[in-house]
Amino acid sequence: PGPAHASLPFAALRPNPANRPRLTAAAFARDGLVDEPRLQLAAAGPFTFAHLPGASDPAYLGESPEVRLTPAIRAKAAELGHDPVAIYEWVRNHVTWLPTWGAMQEAELTLATRRGNALDVASLLIALLRASGIPARYVHGTLEVAAARFQAWAGGFATPEAALHFAASGGIPIEGVVRGGRLAAVRMEHVWVEAAIDYLPSRGAVNRDADSWIALDASFKEVERLPGLDAAAIAGLDPAALAQAFAASGQVNAQEGWATGFDPAILEGAQAQAQAALEAYLAAHLPQATVGEVVGGTRIVPSHAPFLPSTLPNPVVAVGGRYAALPEALEHRVTFSLGAGSDGQGAAVTLPWARVNNQKITLAFKPATAADEEALRSLLPAGPITDPAQLPTSIPAYLVHVIPELAVEGTVVLQGRPMGLGETLPFGFRIEMPGQSLVKQATSPVVAGSYLAVAAVGGSVSPARLRTLQDRLAATRDTLAAGDPGAAAGLGRERLLGDLFYAGTLGYFAEYTALAQVMS
Structure with a gap:
């Protein structure tokens, strides 16, 4: 609704200097980030975990907004043999870490896109483990990562300082550690996973009776930069000469600020030449090339082992809390509001971003009462409608009252107050992002009786x-x-x-x- 292009959240994010990592357990506790839950019940099933403290809590096998055990998640867990070693290795080797902060995606979306930040990756790993009957939970704490390792993890940055700046811009609570006058390490808040595993003596390779909570960080991995192919060089094109020829084909008046008359055939011909040359090169030299190998990008350096790791890949500075479900403080959240109706009242609902991300969201209106519905029906022609011309060209709005409804995947999550057909409804949204001082919000007018799609996309x-x-x-x-x-x-x-x-x-x-x- 409204001037959408003006309200899309495409502004560049900037580091928040006050967003520093917590360095002690007491600092996490002071902000309400403590272990949850504490309930203990008996275990059941072929894989037992009753002897491991805390593992028999049903919450560690349950669902949450970010961890939904959908058919796609269950199918992937089955494909991996419900094997914790295979599950950890697949997530670690196939899902790209994004240096942002705050849960944005549910597990199935991360599975489909194979991209996500630390919280999203942890949600996917937890979902696959829980779908396999293995209790798993989030761990929130602070790590110290050597500067060179962090640069390789972030991927594609010329210096560790550039990687740190980018991660800070993404909202990660992070700070540099300077030793000997140079950036030696970074300390950053992070989220990883603990799983109830039969660890001794097989280190998870044989999983019968859980004896240990094993820390797993599927986000951390080395990433290498792929330079991509130089299409201009392969096609024998001179970019400078091409630009000069295109500029010479038209007229430019810098003083008045206009340009005209350029010949698009010059660029179209170069594009066709480059495409033909690139296709021939790939067929001859790289018939199985990936998109990354052609256009450039990054690639995860895979790691393979027949068992689970014994420790996290980076030292832990502090552990704040262990959670069955992520607390609101670690979630991106969106509030939708439907402004004042005919009685002057409004309505609002706040949802985790993972609940709406990539989902079908609609804002529609329905007759407020049976009498309103009958009034609408009376305005329609009798019999089947086979041509839009049969529909009335206008409707006396004062006869009908409607109720606005916001629905996610067909389920109504917010209902407004009755209002007259054709009245203006202020429809607003507010997005809150952990680690970011920026709060994105906007309000647009909607005509009562309209039907609108609402896009909520973050990450992928x-x-x-x-x-x-x-x-x-x-x-x-x-x-x-x-x-x-x-x-x-x-x-x-x-x-x-x-x-x-x-x-x-x-x-x-x-x-x-x-x-x-x-x-x-």
Whole structure:
């Protein structure tokens, strides 16, 4: 709604100097970040953990906004044989760490995109372990990482200082440790996982009876930079000469600030030449090349072992809390508000960002009462509607009152007060991000009776969701093309408009994030 381009949160993030890591357990406790939960119940099932303190708490096998044991999560856990060694290794070797802070994605989204920050990666690892019947929990603390290791972990930075600045901009509580006049290490808050494992003597390779809480950090890994191919050199193009030829083909008036008459065929010809040369080069030299090898980027350096690690890869400065579910202080959260209705009252709901990220969100209006619904029906023509021209061109709004409803994946999460059809509803959002002083908020006017899609995308867009949505849209198109009025009537507003709007918003952000990754 409203001027969307002006309110999209694309502003560059900056480090917050006050966002420093907590260095003692007391500092975590002072901010309310303590162990949760404390309940103890008996264990059950073929894998036992009743002898390990704390492991029999049912919360360590349960769900939360970030850890949902969806069919995709259960299928991946089964594919990995419900083996903690295989699960840890797969997450560590396949999911790219993003230097940001605060939970943004549920486990299935991280599984689909294979990207996420430390909290997102921990959520995926916990979900796969819990889907395998292995109790697991978050651990929140502060690590010290050698500067060179941190630079290799962040990937693609010329200096450790640049990597530290970027991580600080992403909201991570972090500070440098200077020794001998140079940056020797960084101290940073981090989230990793503890799993109830049958560790002795097989170190998790044989998992029958849990005897240890084992710390697992699937976020930490070495990343190498892929330079990519030089398409101009492969095609024999001279970029400087090409730019000069293009500039010479038009007219530029720097004083008045205009340019015109450029010949696009110059660039189109160069593009076609580069594409043909690159395709021939790949076919001859790199037939199995990845996108990263072609355009450049980063690659995780894989690590393989027949057992689980004995310690974390970096020293722990302090441990703050162990959680079955992430506390609100570690979640990105969004508040949606529906402004004053006819009685002057408003409504609002606050949700974890993981609850709405990549989800289908709609703002719609329904008749406030049965009398309002009947008034609307009375304005429609009798019999089947086969042509939009049969619909009324105007509706006397004073006759009908409607209620605004905000829904996530078809479930209503917020309902406003009754208001007259055609009145203006202030619709607002507010995004709070841990570690960031920036709070993004905006309010836009919405006409009562409208139907809107609301995009909530942070981090990545799920390719699996896009494929499912594409299949659903194709099925809807086929239903409409079949010309069966009964089948078409059964589609409803959510399939006809909701899916179409959802595809548009998700597709836009997929293109935006893909372009950002290529340009980085």
